[in-house]
């Protein structure tokens with residue numbers, strides 16, 4: 093394995109969620125909020141997309157990874173001193189960051205890792221940012237302190253009520269939209285049904301809403317077609333045209349179906365039973 097992308101530190105921040113700091117100077121130099129990297133933990137592994145959460149002038153980058161399958165399991169098992177076989181990036185278009193006014197960032201689960209750099213950049217641009225962070229329970233809420241330290245007002249919603257308000261992020265968003273005078277823009281990242289529900293909630297209020305989409309990706313360069321998503325009836329590639337799109341134009345049903353297409357094969361891969369790529 094190459095030593096080009098050494099792991100500097102690895103820390104479990106919630107059950108099944110790990111924060112890795114890696115040495116990747118070229119990505120650190122060129123990255124802007126909203127961009128991601130395609131990583132491959134070892135030479136036998138597949139390539140997967142992961143958001144770059146932050147970078148440091150020392151040439152390191154931070155990834156926050158939720159273990160959901162074979163590749164993320166491998167990444168989450170890494171420790172300081174290990175190294176990734178490949179890391180390509182930064183990829184995708186950076187987030188549009190401007191002075192919008194009042195912005196609400198809605199994130200579910202590991203979506204908080206996608207939302208943090210965007211929220212931080214929006215605050216730096218002079219926006220008033222409220223972040224709604226949701227999870228099943230208190231121990232699964234991630235990056236709330238970091239989001240607060242970035243200058244956001246943070247509202248936590250847990251499904252079991254063990255932290256913050258009890259309910260889904262969309263419940264918190266609904267309350268906030270009913271209460272606040274003006275919300276100029278909403279940004280959302282997380283599970284597909286959650287982003288679809290956020291889009292429905294803001295559509296009613298006519299608020300521009302940007303969703304960071306998470307389709308299956310392979311090459312991340314617009315060549316394989318794996319990440320195609322339907323936006324306003326047209327096919328777009330999330331890796332080069334996104335990953336962020338107008339949430340009101342996204343066909344979330346097709347996105348959910350495409351992401352589930354390999355579920356059985358992925359379950360085999362996780363058990364180590366399958367080493368071939370499906371035709």
Ligand SMILES: Cc1cc2nc3c(=O)[nH]c(=O)nc-3n(C[C@H](O)[C@H](O)[C@H](O)COP(=O)(O)OP(=O)(O)OC[C@H]3O[C@@H](n4cnc5c(N)ncnc54)[C@H](O)[C@@H]3O)c2cc1C
Pocket residue numbers: 128140141142143144156157158159160161162163164165202205206305306307308309335351352353354355358359361362
């Ligand atoms: C631009 C982008 C940025 C992302 N950033 C992050 C991040 O910062 N942290 C993080 O933990 N994850 C992130 N993801 C999701 C991550 O890429 C997937 O979880 C990963 O590819 C799963 O690989 P696996 O081999 O471990 O699991 P697999 O065995 O491939 O899949 C396991 C399960 O996860 C589902 N899945 C597969 N790919 C995705 C996907 N892209 N999105 C959602 N579910 C998926 C499968 O349907 C299956 O149910 C991002 C995805 C995209 C497109």
Ligand code: FES
Pocket residue numbers: 308309310311312313314315316317318319320329330331332
């Ligand atoms: S990942 Fe291959 S076209 Fe986008």
